[in-house]
Amino acid sequence: MSIEQRIVELGLVLPHVSEPQGNYVNCVRTGNLLYVSGKGPVTGFPEVPKGKLGREYNVEQGYAFAREAGLDILAAVKSAVGSLDNVSRVVKLQGFINTTETFEQHPKVLDGCSDLMAEVFGEKGLHARSVFGAMSVRGNLPIIIDSIFEIAD
Numbered sequence: 001m002s003i004e005q006r007i008v009e010l011g012l013v014l015p016h017v018s019e020p021q022g023n024y025v026n027c028v029r030t031g032n033l034l035y036v037s038g039k040g041p042v043t044g045f046p047e048v049p050k051g052k053l054g055r056e057y058n059v060e061q062g063y064a065f066a067r068e069a070g071l072d073i074l075a076a077v078k079s080a081v082g083s084l085d086n087v088s089r090v091v092k093l094q095g096f097i098n099t100t101e102t103f104e105q106h107p108k109v110l111d112g113c114s115d116l117m118a119e120v121f122g123e124k125g126l127h128a129r130s131v132f133g134a135m136s137v138r139g140n141l142p143i144i145i146d147s148i149f150e151i152a153d
Contacts, residue, residue, distance in 0.1 A: 049141065089150040
């Protein structure tokens with residue numbers, strides 16, 4: 001089954017890829033690696049969420065935000081390479097979570113995006129990752145995730 005078919009089977013709908021919020025592009029390809037700029041949960045909710053995990057939002061909400069950011073990542077990848085069937089592997093996710101000083105559940109939040117990649121790509125979706133708490137992120141979003149994908153020739 002193709003990745004595009006799997007997305008339909010999973011009932012997922014990719015959003016229109018979000019636009020860069022500064023002087024940069026959504027994706028840069030060098031060789032067979034595609035670097036995707038940081039994406040946040042800017043679609044899929046009645047209002048763009050703003051605030052910190054551990055204050056305005058809990059872990060379950062953070063998981064949903066990370067999953068939604070993952071859909072925006074997939075939309076950016078598809079826009080850059082034409083089809084998600086061209087992805088050979090999800091290489092790395094890096095999450096920046098807007099948190100209070102005492103928040104400690106960073107991995108559980110980023111699992112929202114990691115789980116999505118595994119659902120969509122299967123074994124090719126297993127990846128390395130890093131997750132950090134941040135005092136603030138662009139637009140006061142609760143999470144920003146950047147990523148690296150390997151693209152087939």
